[in-house]
Amino acid sequence: MNLRDPLATARGLGSAKDGVQHWWMQRLTAIVLALLSPWFIYFAVAQIGADQFQVRNAIAEPLNATLLLGFVIAMMWHARLGLQVVVEDYIHGWLEIALQIAIKLVYAFATIAAVIAIGRIAFAAQ
Amino acid sequence: MPTRERPLSPFMIGQVYKPQITSVLSILHRATGVALAVGALGFAAWLLAVAGTADAFECFRWFLASWLGKAALFAFTACLMYHLFNGLRHLAWDAGWGFEIPTVYKSGYAVVILTILVTAAIWVCALGLGGAA
Numbered sequence: 001m002n003l004r005d006p007l008a009t010a011r012g013l014g015s016a017k018d019g020v021q022h023w024w025m026q027r028l029t030a031i032v033l034a035l036l037s038p039w040f041i042y043f044a045v046a047q048i049g050a051d052q053f054q055v056r057n058a059i060a061e062p063l064n065a066t067l068l069l070g071f072v073i074a075m076m077w078h079a080r081l082g083l084q085v086v087v088e089d090y091i092h093g094w095l096e097i098a099l100q101i102a103i104k105l106v107y108a109f110a111t112i113a114a115v116i117a118i119g120r121i122a123f124a125a126q
Numbered sequence: 127m128p129t130r131e132r133p134l135s136p137f138m139i140g141q142v143y144k145p146q147i148t149s150v151l152s153i154l155h156r157a158t159g160v161a162l163a164v165g166a167l168g169f170a171a172w173l174l175a176v177a178g179t180a181d182a183f184e185c186f187r188w189f190l191a192s193w194l195g196k197a198a199l200f201a202f203t204a205c206l207m208y209h210l211f212n213g214l215r216h217l218a219w220d221a222g223w224g225f226e227i228p229t230v231y232k233s234g235y236a237v238v239i240l241t242i243l244v245t246a247a248i249w250v251c252a253l254g255l256g257g258a259a
Contacts, residue, residue, distance in 0.1 A: 027220060030213050037210050041203075041248055048255050052183040055176050072170070079163035086156060110170040117173035 022081060029078035036071040043068070056121050065122040072114045080107040147234045155212045158205040165202045204245045211237040211244075 002009075043064065047055050058064060083103045087096055143149065175182040189195045215233050218224050224233055 027217065030217060034210060034214060034217070037206065041206075045248065045252050045255060048252055052176065052180060055183075059176065072166075072173070075162075075166050076170075079159075079166050082156075082159045083163050086160060106167070110167050114170040114173050117170075117177040120177045 022084075026078065026081045029074045029081070032070060032074040033078060036067060036074070039067055040071050056124075059118060059121045060124070062122070065118055069115065069118050072118070073111060076107050076111040076114070080104065083107075148230060151212060151234050151237065154208060155216070158209045158212075161201065161205045162209055165198075165205070168198075200245075200249065203248055204241065207245045207248075208237065208241040211240045 043058070047058060050058070059068060080103060084100060087099045087103065091099060172186050175186045190199060215224070215237055218233075224230065
């Protein structure tokens with residue numbers, strides 16, 4: 001038995017309109033992170049004891065810069081989506097709205113900061 | 127009609143429900159997710175320091191080499207490994223695999239064992255490489 005409005009099925013949207021998108025992006029970013037996490041751990045461990053110029057040189061390698069950008073963007077996106085659900089579940093009222101806005105802004109700016117930092121390192125003349 | 131104060135599900139564990147591996151691992155997935163989200167902000171700050179001044183980088187290096195910094199990095203590693211392995215378990219469920227209760231229990235214990243082993247292996251490598259640095 002299907003209780004869904006046939007029109008809703010035809011439009012392909014739930015009541016929240018973008019719930020499917022949220023669910024899919026959480027899974028897609030999860031797949032990206034699952035694939036890149038082994039590389040990230042290897043890369044991070046390799047930086048132990050390195051000085052600033054050695055770390056910059058490692059990040060500036062085009063392949064490393066590419067993978068790190070992909071990892072960081074997926075991580076920030078995944079974190080934002082996950083925190084949104086946690087706040088939806090446990091916090092209500094005005095605090096919920098304030099936190100939801102704060103989470104979106106903080107993770108948007110953290111992403112921008114990470115992209116700027118990696119870009120500056122990757123594009124700077126060594 | 128006034129609504130009565132009713133217990134909500136996450137707060138029933140402990141008082142009403144006995145903790146089970148299924149519920150405990152589910153709560154841990156959220157807890158480690160929140161911890162990693164906070165850690166992600168720390169990682170962005172570290173990237174800014176790497177791209178920034180020598181003082182900012184030294185400040186991070188000094189903190190990360192301290193006991194508190196090492197403890198934070200260890201917690202981050204353990205949370206990442208748990209969230210990664212349990213996340214793969216969730217992706218398998220999303221694809222419709224492993225829903226039978228005995229399988230759920232087996233995969234749950236596998237996640238815990240893998241988390242401990244891989245976290246330990248990473249730190250053996252990390253301490254062997256860096257020593258006190």
